[in-house]
Amino acid sequence: MDGMKIAIQGSTGSFHHLAALRWFGESIEIVPCETFLGVFQALADLEADHAICAVENSLYGSINEVYDLLLAFKYPIVGELPEHIHQQLIGLPGADVSQISRVYSHPVALNQCREFLAEHLPAAEKIEYHDTAEAVALIKQLDNPTYAAIAGHAAAAHHGMQILQENIEDERTNFTRFLILDPSASEVAGANKASLILRTSHAPGALYRALGVFANLGINLTKLHSRPIRGQVWKYQFFIDIEADQRQLDTALSELSDLGCEVTILGHYKAAEEIEVD
Amino acid sequence: MDGMKIAIQGSTGSFHHLAALRWFGESIEIVPCETFLGVFQALADLEADHAICAVENSLYGSINEVYDLLLAFKYPIVGELPEHIHQQLIGLPGADVSQISRVYSHPVALNQCREFLAEHLPAAEKIEYHDTAEAVALIKQLDNPTYAAIAGHAAAAHHGMQILQENIEDERTNFTRFLILDPSASEVAGANKASLILRTSHAPGALYRALGVFANLGINLTKLHSRPIRGQVWKYQFFIDIEADQRQLDTALSELSDLGCEVTILGHYKAAEEIEVD
Structure with a gap:
């Protein structure tokens, strides 16, 4: 490519x-x-x-x-x-963890290291930045040995900065x-996983009946995430991932439509291999 | 009180x-x-x-x-x-919206005004701050007429700052x-809504069967929100709000337990009156 x-x-x-x-x-x-x-x-x-x-x-x-x-x-x-993902506490060459007064990183990375930061750097300011690697570039530019960033190994290497503490994420997993x-996507060969957006009626039991379509077809749900529907206070739509081949997907869509659900298919693709925790 | x-x-x-x-x-x-x-x-x-x-x-x-x-x-x-919630663009007295180079606010407030900011202040830096009212205090202290904050009317009044643009939230709703x-809570009289955390087995259809308990008892689900279970990759627990009196709640808990679900009750309280959109 x-x-x-x-x-x-x-x-x-x-x-x-x-x-x-x-x-x-x-x-x-x-x-x-x-x-x-x-x-x-x-x-x-x-x-x-x-x-x-x-x-x-x-x-x-x-x-x-x-x-x-x-x-x-x-x-x-x-x-x-x-x-x-492994997160590294990165500082200027020669910097000292105990002297760090500010930690810059992407909010997701800061969140992943919450317990480390609370325990080892409780007084340091946590400053949200738009990117982990750019946070490393920023502390290099600011050139203050009491500033640190959280990012991956590659960002430290790319900017010639030092890893002050390795693998500071709160959980190994x-x-x-x-x-x-891919905006110009055609069909993915061997697709066995689909991502959908489901909107049900707001009648009691509507979500239950919709999930019944998947359960009755033996389709496994690997993810269900709710997001508000804009303009409809406290009403939600559901982002759903299912394990389904083309035939199962077609059947499910037809049955959901019969139940009055609106479904948008975001993609039908090959599921990743199961994850090994190293 | x-x-x-x-x-x-x-x-x-x-x-x-x-x-x-x-x-x-x-x-x-x-x-x-x-x-x-x-x-x-x-x-x-x-x-x-x-x-x-x-x-x-x-x-x-x-x-x-x-x-x-x-x-x-x-x-x-x-x-x-x-x-x-109505959000206000707040600046120093006499400041000009077209000159604003930075906007400070809580990330939730910035998110609520995403479209306004993209349309009217595309070049301004959006800086996340821990509190809306404190963002107003900060721009007052920085005393730079090109800095603005997003907060409510009360914050502008409290700090003697000016509302540069009213009601800039992207949606009226x-x-x-x-x-x-209340850590020392006793039973709430007339409780008709409960907040629960539900963990199901990870067998296919487990969530469907758990929601069936509510549906079969005629209990309405007003919210379902998934959060990852720490240490279990791509496994989720569900925060659920239901409309239920004490008898319905007791029955549902007993049936969920029979299904092998773990349930934590976060509270049983009176639902708010239905919302009128003004």
Whole structure:
């Protein structure tokens, strides 16, 4: 996939960059974007061919903004990639953990290291930044040995900064799931997983009956995430991942339609291999 | 409730402060906390008698951190209060909207004004701050007419700052739901709503069967929100709100237990009156 342009949230050395290299190979060109909205916009503006985008983390949970963007843009999901995430406390060469007064990082990364920060750096300011790798670039530029960033190994190496404390995430089982988006997608061979948005009527039991469609067809639900419906106070739509081949998916959609549910298919793709916790 | 100490996230003039005044009356003493964790900690440390805490917004969705804290601390929920939220763009007296280069606010407030900011202040930096009212205090202190904050009317009035643009939230139906927590709670008379945490087995159809308990008892589900279970990759627990009296609740709990579900009751309280959109 030589020269393919891949939109990512973040920059060189970010977790998105590593995920892009793993999925697409080494010869891609990344299109770095400051925000998740920027990633979807890069696809809309034809500045990138594909995007790879984090959608949930096993500690932080779902990234609501990404779910809202998946709904707004409806770019087909053509694959998923789970990555084992290790966070590093990174500072200037020679810096001392006990002297750190500020920690910069992406809010998801700060959240993954909540317990470490509370225990080891309770007095340090935690400052949210738009990207982990860029937070490393920032502390390099600020050149203050009491400032640190949280990011991956690759970001420290890329910017020539020092890892002050390794693997500071609160849990070893810290995985981020990335989705691959392809605006010009055709059918994915061997697809066995689908991502849907389900809107039921608001009658009592409506969600129960909708989930019954999947249960009765023997379709496993791997994820259910609710998001508010804008303009309808305390009413929700459901982002659902199911394990289903084309025939099961078609049957489920037809039965859900009979129940009066609105369903939007965000993608039908191959599920990632089961995760091994190393 | 004279002199009662109420822990809130934020400070004088914040939306939490207004919600506290509405629920408890004018003669309370607020215990301002920088973070949601601080609010729960204030109850743990007996620095406050009660807390009032935002749990979801009709545009932003659920506040994941608060759900995690409800689970961690398990302080009884004794009531709920929906508040209609209007956001104001606030600056120094005489400031000009077109000259604004930075906008400070709480991430939830920034999110509620996403479209306004994209349309009117696309080039301005959006800087996340721990509290709306404190963001107003900050721009007052920084004394730079190109800096603005997003907060409510009360914060502008409290700090003597100017509203540059009124009601900039992206939707008129912008409500925040607050929960009232009382560590020494006894039974709430006339309770008709319960908040639960449900963990099912991870067998296919387990969630469907659990929701069947509510559906078969004629119990309406008003909310279902999933959060990851820490240490179990891609496994979720469900925060569920149901409309149920004591008898219905007891029956449902017994049937869920028969299905092998683990249920934690976070509170049984009176549902708020239905919301009128003004």
